[in-house]
Amino acid sequence: MAERYISKEKFTRILDRLMSRYRVYGPVFGGMYHDFEVLKEAGDADLSFRNTRLSPKGLLHPHSERMFEYSLAKDDPEAGIVKEAAKEYPATLILGIRPCDARAFQLVELNYVTEAFQDPWWRNRRKAAVLVGLACNEPCESCFCTTAGTGPFDETGLDILLVDVGTGYVARAVSKEGGTLLGSMEGDAVPSDLTEESARLQRKAEGQLGKQFNVDDLKSKTVSELFNAPFWDEVQFSCINCGTCTFLCPTCWCFDIQDEVYKERGDRIRIWDSCMFPLFTHHGSGHNPRAQKLQRVRQRFMHKLKYYPEKYKDGIACVGCGRCVKHCPVNIDIRHVARLMSTSCTCPA
Amino acid sequence: MNNPYLPYPVRIRSVVTETEDRNLKTFELVFLRPEDEARFQYMPGQFAELSVAGLGEIPIGIATSPTEKGFIKFTVNKVGKVTHHLHNMSPGEVMGVRGPLGNWYPWEILEGKNVVIVGGGFAFTTLRSSIVYMLHPENRARFGDISVVYGARSPGLLLYKEELAEWERRKDINMHITVDSTNDPTWKYNVGFVPAVTKQKAPSSENAYAIVCGPPIMIKFTLPVLTDLGFPPDRIITSLEMRMKCGIGICGRCNIGTEYVCKDGPVFTLEKLSGLPNEY
Numbered sequence: 001m002a003e004r005y006i007s008k009e010k011f012t013r014i015l016d017r018l019m020s021r022y023r024v025y026g027p028v029f030g031g032m033y034h035d036f037e038v039l040k041e042a043g044d045a046d047l048s049f050r051n052t053r054l055s056p057k058g059l060l061h062p063h064s065e066r067m068f069e070y071s072l073a074k075d076d077p078e079a080g081i082v083k084e085a086a087k088e089y090p091a092t093l094i095l096g097i098r099p100c101d102a103r104a105f106q107l108v109e110l111n112y113v114t115e116a117f118q119d120p121w122w123r124n125r126r127k128a129a130v131l132v133g134l135a136c137n138e139p140c141e142s143c144f145c146t147t148a149g150t151g152p153f154d155e156t157g158l159d160i161l162l163v164d165v166g167t168g169y170v171a172r173a174v175s176k177e178g179g180t181l182l183g184s185m186e187g188d189a190v191p192s193d194l195t196e197e198s199a200r201l202q203r204k205a206e207g208q209l210g211k212q213f214n215v216d217d218l219k220s221k222t223v224s225e226l227f228n229a230p231f232w233d234e235v236q237f238s239c240i241n242c243g244t245c246t247f248l249c250p251t252c253w254c255f256d257i258q259d260e261v262y263k264e265r266g267d268r269i270r271i272w273d274s275c276m277f278p279l280f281t282h283h284g285s286g287h288n289p290r291a292q293k294l295q296r297v298r299q300r301f302m303h304k305l306k307y308y309p310e311k312y313k314d315g316i317a318c319v320g321c322g323r324c325v326k327h328c329p330v331n332i333d334i335r336h337v338a339r340l341m342s343t344s345c346t347c348p349a
Numbered sequence: 350m351n352n353p354y355l356p357y358p359v360r361i362r363s364v365v366t367e368t369e370d371r372n373l374k375t376f377e378l379v380f381l382r383p384e385d386e387a388r389f390q391y392m393p394g395q396f397a398e399l400s401v402a403g404l405g406e407i408p409i410g411i412a413t414s415p416t417e418k419g420f421i422k423f424t425v426n427k428v429g430k431v432t433h434h435l436h437n438m439s440p441g442e443v444m445g446v447r448g449p450l451g452n453w454y455p456w457e458i459l460e461g462k463n464v465v466i467v468g469g470g471f472a473f474t475t476l477r478s479s480i481v482y483m484l485h486p487e488n489r490a491r492f493g494d495i496s497v498v499y500g501a502r503s504p505g506l507l508l509y510k511e512e513l514a515e516w517e518r519r520k521d522i523n524m525h526i527t528v529d530s531t532n533d534p535t536w537k538y539n540v541g542f543v544p545a546v547t548k549q550k551a552p553s554s555e556n557a558y559a560i561v562c563g564p565p566i567m568i569k570f571t572l573p574v575l576t577d578l579g580f581p582p583d584r585i586i587t588s589l590e591m592r593m594k595c596g597i598g599i600c601g602r603c604n605i606g607t608e609y610v611c612k613d614g615p616v617f618t619l620e621k622l623s624g625l626p627n628e629y
Contacts, residue, residue: 083355111601116597284592
């Protein structure tokens with residue numbers, strides 16, 4: 001696939017032009033942390049960021065989304081009939097998405113777009129989006145992407161991978177769409193020293209990321225063995241069920257559906273939900289299969305590390321972005337839990 | 350491809366109060382658009398999301414059989430926000446149905462077999478669908494003996510009373526209706542808990558499958574009885590309930606281990622369930 005060198009100065013000009021063709025999202029510093037926002041000017045994007053606080057999943061699966069609308073007016077002959085809400089899917093470019101987060105889109109898609117059912121909103125937004133990712137030269141301390149099956153320079157989920165080589169970017173087209181897009185960008189042949197620099201940065205970044213656990217070892221125990229393992233009691237002890245982990249996680253896709261009514265009009269909306277909350281599984285009868293905190297904590301880790309790989313035969317539902325590790329208020333660490341799950345050792349690692 | 354979250358608009362044709370405590374009502378629904386009805390092809394054991402604009406959706410087993418044309422019906426227990434509202438709705442009002450959802454009882458496998466149905470309380474809805482389906486003249490010859498043990502706490506809490514009486518009179522189905530207790534002197538059927546009556550009537554497990562639906566306590570005590578009668582776990586079939594939202598295996602809440610009850614279920618064999626975490 002094609003490769004180009006684009007100086008930073010040139011890149012800003014290119015981005016300016018792309019903004020007339022695409023709705024461009026990029027990492028924007030909001031005072032406290034970076035998040036993906038629609039760029040108003042090319043300069044809004046801060047590509048010196050490490051990673052965004054929130055994962056970019058919200059760009060395809062918004063935190064709250066109007067699914068349908070309806071009238072409840074008594075004199076409306078269509079009252080009570082639920083109808084599709086008008087939506088647009090403009091061509092979108094996600095700039096600076098990290099390789100782990102792009103890989104997360106693929107993992108979520110295995111659940112959202114299946115042979116039997118397709119989530120129309122996810123599918124349409126995903127189809128309209130081109131991912132111009134940025135390799136991680138400086139992984140965070142909580143990152144473990146290489147352990148989770150991706151990596152700081154992983155191209156898998158991307159259309160174009162950018163590598164920041166100081167003065168500019170080495171841009172590599174990954175997909176056909178990425179090739180076309182890169183072809184439309186002005187750039188130069190990559191000088192051999194920058195090819196070498198890019199490879200050096202990759203080796204360095206990967207070298208900083210140790211092996212945190214062995215994904216294959218998670219297969220060595222059955223669902224029942226892990227479900228009934230004694231270590232969950234220790235893992236769940238400090239959890240306060242705040243849901244921060246699921247909120248920040250790029251592969252946590254669960255949602256609730258609720259009706260909201262204002263006067264004579266209503267919307268059916270979906271909104272992110274979390275397996276950390278008891279209401280998530282609370283039956284109308286009052287029965288709750290996951291009424292206990294331990295059951296909810298176990299569900300989160302089992303889903304990511306055991307149920308998902310068993311069901312979809314692809315990876316684990318974790319890309320090692322480290323957000324849950326970094327922001328858990330009680331320091332629960334999925335790397336530690338994965339080690340407990342993959343070995344018989346129940347001592348703190 | 351159609352939006353799998355969008356309910357078909359339907360009109361309530363009739364509402365029947367099923368039980369003396371008035372907590373269960375059966376709603377007969379007709380599709381507003383014939384093309385939706387044509388698309389709604391289901392098998393006994395499947396469920397649908399009933400949608401009430403302004404309140405939300407609830408997953409309910411389909412109580413009609415696909416052999417009954419022109420309408421679908423659902424028996425709804427009054428428990429929460431949507432069901433309370435539904436119980437106050439009247440014939441003529443518009444609501445929505447989304448489905449059919451989930452898998453169904455394994456009719457392909459049940460062909461040529463004797464079928465033992467064990468049901469309790471208001472979990473009899475998809476069992477009614479199954480009985481009506483098997484008794485249909487075009488289908489009856491496809492199945493062997495049909496035995497039914499159906500119980501409720503009292504005679505007034507049985508569902509579909511007229512049909513039960515009609516099935517009692519038929520020769521091609523062995524009905525064992527029971528109540529936990531009654532002081533009705535005219536009660537002419539069994540008295541006793543479903544597991545005890547199942548044990549007493551001892552339907553043969555020879556070339557047979559059992560379909561069991563009911564409250565957890567009934568299932569818990571019925572399973573050993575069926576095992577004693579010689580039903581192996583792969584021939585005991587049950588249907589589970591869970592809190593659901595999407596109904597299509599996406600929203601993430603109704604899983605038992607690797608399986609989504611809404612999409613991979615709600616019908617499971619005991620063999621399959623015993624390999625899953627005990628979290629339902």
